[in-house]
Amino acid sequence: MRKSSIVVCAYHNVGYRCLQELIRQGAEISLVFTHDDSPSEEIWFSSVRELAAAHHIPVVTSEINYKENIALLREIAPDFLLSFYYRNMIRSEVLDIPKRGALNLHGSYLPKYRGRVPVNWAVINGETETGATLHYMVEKPDAGDIVDQEKVPIDFTDTAYDVFNKVTDAAVKVLARAYPQLVAGTAARIPMDLAQGSYFGGRRPEDGRIDWEKSAVEIYNLIRGVTHPYPGAFTHLGATRFLIWKARPVEGKGEPGQIVSLAPLRVGTGDGLLEILVLQKDGDAERDAAAFANQLKVGQLFSAKQ
Missing domain, CATH: 3.40.50.170 (Formyl transferase, N-terminal domain)
Known part of the structure; x- marks a missing residue:
């Protein structure tokens, strides 16, 4: 045949x-x-x-x-x-x-x-x-x-x-x-x-912007959905942009986007806390969250916009 x-x-x-x-x-x-x-x-x-x-x-x-x-x-x-x-x-x-x-x-x-x-x-x-x-x-x-x-x-x-x-x-x-x-x-x-x-439809790097009003699980899903080798999820602290490459949702309460602890690095969301494990400041290498303990402060707010 x-x-x-x-x-x-x-x-x-x-x-x-x-x-x-x-x-x-x-x-x-x-x-x-x-x-x-x-x-x-x-x-x-x-x-x-x-x-x-x-x-x-x-x-x-x-x-x-x-x-x-x-x-x-x-x-x-x-x-x-x-x-x-x-x-x-x-x-x-x-x-x-x-x-x-x-x-x-x-x-x-x-x-x-x-x-x-x-x-x-x-x-x-x-x-x-x-x-x-x-x-x-x-x-x-x-x-x-x-x-x-x-x-x-x-x-x-x-x-x-x-x-x-x-x-x-x-x-x-x-x-x-x-x-x-x-x-x-x-x-x-x-x-x-x-x-x-x-x-x-398709996704653009811009679609990785984190909305802290969403739940910790929703933000976690976004992060794992666009982490390496994809462009990554990002947020701003003032004028500085941070990429968050790895995180996990945990129980707790906090104002959306607000840093509630540094060790571990935990941030409030619309429902629960997001524990950030690996992040990267624009123009710098990515690092474990512990490396940022002296650069961040409890009470600071991550934002969807700079």
Whole structure:
């Protein structure tokens, strides 16, 4: 039986691991679309471009929606287009090209957390589980029929990085199960009930601003949702900005944003106290909270604004 030809759009660790899985399965990969790394972004993930080059698979880094790339896709006429953490919205004109469908592996248990950065949003919102979902792509983002999906737990101490690694493993499991079924024509197609889900947009570094009126648990969830390798949660003490990289909620009362103790460093919130463990003054190295005992005072107020 003839192998199914594939064009892959991929980036980041999910893209790397899923491309690796397709190679392991002996898939006929005609072309890979990926991205040039941004000089302003911390590159902590594996290179899809290097993996493809190591296996002599042609790579294109310009956007798939460009006119010349659409013409190239029509010339290849792939059976499937598979997208793994590709950052550009793929236009319907492109989705219509593959003969047997275009599919995406999304980092949530759809229909929940459709849209951008689903892992970060799930942690920030205090979810206890998320997942990975392989689904057909349609013009509306993350809305096509579901082929397969896998749940993963979110522990209360997990950071977004921890959860992202779990979701990456789940994505590979889903693809390992589903790809042979897609080729054989036996894969499921389960309509997605968007009314049961949610949609979230992307996040900017500015969205890490701490609102001390929120509860200690909510602030803790924000901190672990945007801590390394992401830009971090921040607050101000006067004109000085501090990044808070690690903290935990504890019982107690205090005015929102007010330092109530130095050893340990605890700050009042809208409900409970936040014990800060690791923080960083702008322009300085990050340090354990104990290193700031002589620089801070009980009664000082952290604020969302300088």
